[in-house]
Amino acid sequence: MAKTGTSGPRFQLILIKPSHYDNDGYVVQWLRSTMPSNSLAAVYSLALGAAERKLLGPDLPIDVMAMDETNTRVRPRELARRIAENGGLGLVGIVGVQSNEFPPAVDIARPLRAAGVQVMIGGFHVSGCLAMLKELPEDIKEAQALGVSIYAGEAEEGFDEAILDAAGGKLRPIYDHMKHLPDIGDVASPPFLPVDFVRRTIGNVTSFDAGRGCPFQCSFCTIINVQGRKSRYRSPDSVEQIIRMNYNQGVNRFFITDDNFARNKDWEAIYDRIIKLREEDGLDIRFCIQVDTLCHRIPNFIDKSRRAGVTRVFIGLENINPANLIAAKKRQNKITEYRKMLLEWKRVGIITYAGYILGFPNDTPETIRHDLEIIKKELPLDMLEFFILTPLPGSEDHKVLWEKGVWMDPDMNKYDVEHVVTAHPKMSAAEWKEAYRAAWDHYYTDDHLETIVRRAYASGINIRSLMPVLFWFSSAVPVENLHPLQWGIFRVKYRHDRRSGLPLESPLLFYGRYAADIARKLVVVARRWRHLKRIVRKVEADPQAKLYRDEALTPVTEEDSEHMELYTQNEAARSAVERELRVAGKSANGHGHKAETASGRAGNGHEANGRDAAHAPLEPHSDHSEPISPIV
Numbered sequence: 001m002a003k004t005g006t007s008g009p010r011f012q013l014i015l016i017k018p019s020h021y022d023n024d025g026y027v028v029q030w031l032r033s034t035m036p037s038n039s040l041a042a043v044y045s046l047a048l049g050a051a052e053r054k055l056l057g058p059d060l061p062i063d064v065m066a067m068d069e070t071n072t073r074v075r076p077r078e079l080a081r082r083i084a085e086n087g088g089l090g091l092v093g094i095v096g097v098q099s100n101e102f103p104p105a106v107d108i109a110r111p112l113r114a115a116g117v118q119v120m121i122g123g124f125h126v127s128g129c130l131a132m133l134k135e136l137p138e139d140i141k142e143a144q145a146l147g148v149s150i151y152a153g154e155a156e157e158g159f160d161e162a163i164l165d166a167a168g169g170k171l172r173p174i175y176d177h178m179k180h181l182p183d184i185g186d187v188a189s190p191p192f193l194p195v196d197f198v199r200r201t202i203g204n205v206t207s208f209d210a211g212r213g214c215p216f217q218c219s220f221c222t223i224i225n226v227q228g229r230k231s232r233y234r235s236p237d238s239v240e241q242i243i244r245m246n247y248n249q250g251v252n253r254f255f256i257t258d259d260n261f262a263r264n265k266d267w268e269a270i271y272d273r274i275i276k277l278r279e280e281d282g283l284d285i286r287f288c289i290q291v292d293t294l295c296h297r298i299p300n301f302i303d304k305s306r307r308a309g310v311t312r313v314f315i316g317l318e319n320i321n322p323a324n325l326i327a328a329k330k331r332q333n334k335i336t337e338y339r340k341m342l343l344e345w346k347r348v349g350i351i352t353y354a355g356y357i358l359g360f361p362n363d364t365p366e367t368i369r370h371d372l373e374i375i376k377k378e379l380p381l382d383m384l385e386f387f388i389l390t391p392l393p394g395s396e397d398h399k400v401l402w403e404k405g406v407w408m409d410p411d412m413n414k415y416d417v418e419h420v421v422t423a424h425p426k427m428s429a430a431e432w433k434e435a436y437r438a439a440w441d442h443y444y445t446d447d448h449l450e451t452i453v454r455r456a457y458a459s460g461i462n463i464r465s466l467m468p469v470l471f472w473f474s475s476a477v478p479v480e481n482l483h484p485l486q487w488g489i490f491r492v493k494y495r496h497d498r499r500s501g502l503p504l505e506s507p508l509l510f511y512g513r514y515a516a517d518i519a520r521k522l523v524v525v526a527r528r529w530r531h532l533k534r535i536v537r538k539v540e541a542d543p544q545a546k547l548y549r550d551e552a553l554t555p556v557t558e559e560d561s562e563h564m565e566l567y568t569q570n571e572a573a574r575s576a577v578e579r580e581l582r583v584a585g586k587s588a589n590g591h592g593h594k595a596e597t598a599s600g601r602a603g604n605g606h607e608a609n610g611r612d613a614a615h616a617p618l619e620p621h622s623d624h625s626e627p628i629s630p631i632v
């Protein structure tokens with residue numbers, strides 16, 4: 001806990017990032033969770049700034065305390081007692097609350113409100129609902145009825161006012177900052193969490209947002225409606241400040257949480273500063289970023305990513321059926337660019353993760369399975385992660401269904417993109433759910449795990465650092481029945497920490513099941529890890545492994561559009577190729593100007609930049625000292 005000031009009552013500013021409930025109603029909590037929350041880092045840092053500035057005057061110091069429920073047990077009664085001991089002066093801020101975290105957030109708030117504590121909830125659920133709906137949904141109204149204050153929008157410019165109101169005991173029911181998106185260029189207290197927080201997560205990784213907003217318009221996306229479509233970004237000085245604050249406390253791996261760092265208008269200046277920190281000042285720092293599928297067309301982006309120490313990149317691939325992409329208004333995703341983009345990342349030895357959404361209108365269990373086979377064969381991708389298409393509050397999809405009165409599951413806990421929460425035109429809920437579960441098995445077969453490792457090895461990627469990531473993404477669902485981004489090390493479960501309304505289980509039943517579960521998981525984890533290790537050793541021992549080539553690793557050529565299933569599998573794919581060729585002024589059947597690739601770029605087996613992506617000399621990645629982290 002951060003303390004400033006001296007004796008007398010102190011204002012207790014307690015910040016909690018909630019988790020969500022598993023299918024049995026227990027809090028999803030770990031001895032070590034995936035990574036520190038940037039939402040918590042952002043609000044914690046602002047709170048600390050307020051304390052240091054003595055926002056409440058010299059006589060009322062502020063104590064700031066923060067906890068992340070994904071790795072720390074939250075005990076509302078103890079928090080209430082702490083506030084009571086300080087004359088009732090305090091505020092509990094429940095932070096970064098996503099829709100799937102809203103039910104636990106309210107369960108945390110309930111006993112606090114009963115004890116008279118002031119509580120405020122902020123984050124994407126409330127912000128998304130305020131941004132898109134004409135009326136507040138029932139769950140938010142119920143929270144308000146408990147006396148919980150709602151904070152919609154970003155805290156950078158409005159948090160002080162809320163703290164002052166709380167200190168005066170006059171917290172308003174709602175703070176609506178949705179209309180004004182603050183400038184985040186040089187925030188005095190940029191996101192930061194002390195090293196103790198980082199230690200409760202896996203690896204030596206922390207997170208920060210270098211920017212917010214995205215120019216695209218995907219209909220399932222909440223971000224554009226909450227953070228806007230205009231790019232707002234931190235200055236290179238501010239990014240350096242964040243990096244140095246962490247580096248000085250021994251944290252040197254970073255997840256940059258921008259949903260699309262490639263569209264951060266200042267990406268190059270930020271990269272240049274990071275490159276300076278690495279190349280001139282000698283800081284050993286590494287990054288994981290998120291980008292779109294056209295990022296490789298931004299001059300210098302991929303090469304500078306490598307120089308800036310990016311080792312892993314998340315890509316919003318979403319689907320390979322152009323009809324689905326158009327239905328989701330994801331027009332910027334062109335299947336004709338996928339291979340080129342992935343080969344570019346391979347060229348610089350950066351590990352790729354792609355998000356893949358299941359349940360677009362044209363999906364059926366059969367098409368999903370077929371699409372996955374194409375991806376495995378033709379796309380040089382490392383990790384693929386699956387999501388169920390979900391009308392997340394804050395998205396256009398949600399708004400449309402809401403306004404049409406179409407059924408959506410009222411239980412927000414299920415809005416974790418792993419549950420089916422609305423109807424699909426071609427699949428029953430059971431088929432959809434099964435297609436999601438089966439997708440993990442279809443992609444991560446033993447054979448394909450070996451192919452991924454072989455492709456990586458031949459591309460100069462450090463397969464020892466790929467191994468834990470591959471393990472993580474291929475094993476989370478079979479082991480834990482949870483998405484890899486929600487997994488952690490050693491599940492912690494408390495019998496009493498169960499969703500409100502569900503009964504307290506008998507100790508025998510609860511602990512018996514818990515113990516059996518732990519034993520089962522240990523066996524599966526050990527088996528899967530050993531198996532992957534065998535694959536890695538086999539590849540390392542193969543003298544020919546560096547020369548490995550397959551269809552996915554072959555450079556993009558003009559013939560691709562004639563034989564690759566990615567481009568020929570259905571009418572929508574063929575039309576997308578035709579369209580791309582037309583845009584480039586070429587005809588698909590080879591008439592007109594020759595030497596054109598499927599994506600309409602000059603091609604004779606070489607990329608337009610003159611490099612043959614797959615056969616260019618690959619500089620091996622030198623990150624042999626990578627920490628074991630599923631993210632960075």
Ligand code: B12
Binds near residue numbers: 019095154
């Ligand atoms: C990084 C990230 C993660 C990380 C870490 C989480 C974190 N919060 O740092 C990880 C990988 C763990 C993760 C996981 C998931 N995520 Co996520 N994640 C993000 C991402 C890309 C960035 C979060 C962030 O740093 N934002 C920047 C911060 C500063 O913004 P913010 O959280 O809104 O906080 C600001 C304001 O809301 C406000 N505020 C917030 N809380 C409070 C509290 C108070 C008191 C006050 C005054 C103000 C305030 O002030 C903050 C500073 O300005 C967002 C998208 C996005 N752009 O935000 C998705 C996002 C939050 N995730 C989302 C989802 C769905 C998930 C998963 C369910 C997906 C999955 N299956 O993996 C899981 C669930 C995790 C869980 N429940 O355990 C959705 C949530 C949508 C919704 N309506 O619920 C988002 C919006 C992306 C999307 N697809 O639309 N995620």
Ligand code: SF4
Binds near residue numbers: 215221222
């Ligand atoms: S590219 Fe990503 S962040 Fe941008 S609108 Fe689409 S889903 Fe949202």
